[in-house]
Amino acid sequence: MEIVAPPTAPEHPRPQGQRRGLVIVHTGHGKGKSTAAFGLALRAHGRGKAVRIYQFMKVPTARFGEHRVFEQLGLPIEGLGDGFSWKSRDLAHSARLAREGWARAEATLRAGQHFLVVLDEIMYPLRYGWLPLQPVLQALRERPAHVHVVLTGRAAPAELIDLADTVTEMALVKHHHHAGVPAQRGIED
Template sequence: MQIETPPVHRDTPKPQGERRGLVIVHTGNGKGKSTAAFGLALRAHGRGKKVKVYQFMKVPTARFGEHRLFERLGIPIEGLGDGFSWKSRDLDHSAELARHGWAKAEATIRAGEHFMVVLDEIMYPLRYGWITLDAVLTCLRERPAGVTVVLTGRNAPAELVELADTVTEMTLIKHHFNAGVPAQRGIED
């Protein structure tokens, strides 16, 4: 590791624009996309901001760690799907759930009552064609000025990346799955 001298002066100019809602995308093949989005939700909630989390691939009855904590904190989190496609018994039904879920999420975004709306794992239904990209892009462009929307999932479409204010790509360097270590409670769920 190379030791470096800490900076003593700011190396980037301080932004001078107005504060506004943002479109934030967490994508890539590495771990941490949903975790980063949940961290933003917690940060906003900690500032007294109204937050809503939609999970496009989780079932409504899911009780993962984030559900248990968000419930205790009063952050609404809603599963909109029936699991990942390889677990689905009926992909037409999965698509219908995604469309119905998008209608809920879109209404929440457009209502403008929440500071932040998280659309966790929305890239799957976008890639599968269950939700149209044009509908999502239109909603993001037309959302009320103070609403921040956080979208997660692998392979974010180029059009969404272009529209977004902030895009972070999680890069896979090493993953415990490759060593045969299964999902860990409290890490993956």
């Protein structure tokens, strides 16, 4: 490891533009996309801001760790799907749920009553062709100027990356699954 001197001045000049709602994308094959989005949701909620989280692949009855704590905190989180595609019994039904879920999420975006809207795992229904990309891009462009949006999932489309204000790609360096260690409650749920 190389030792470096701590900075004595800011790395970048202080931005002088107006504050506005941001489009933030967390993508890539590494872990942490949803976790980062949930961290932003907690930060905003902690500041008394209205937050809404939609999970495109989770079932409405999901009781993962994030659901339990968000319920305790009064932070709304809603599963819109029927699980990941390999668990689905009817992919046409999964696609219909994604479209119905998008209609709810889009209405939330356009209403402007939330400071932050999280569209967790939305890249999957986009990639599978269950949701057309253009209406999503249009809603992001047309949302009220103060609404922040976080979109998560692997392989974000180039058009979304171009539209976004901030894009973070989580890179996979090493994963415990490759060593045969299964998912664990409290880490991956």
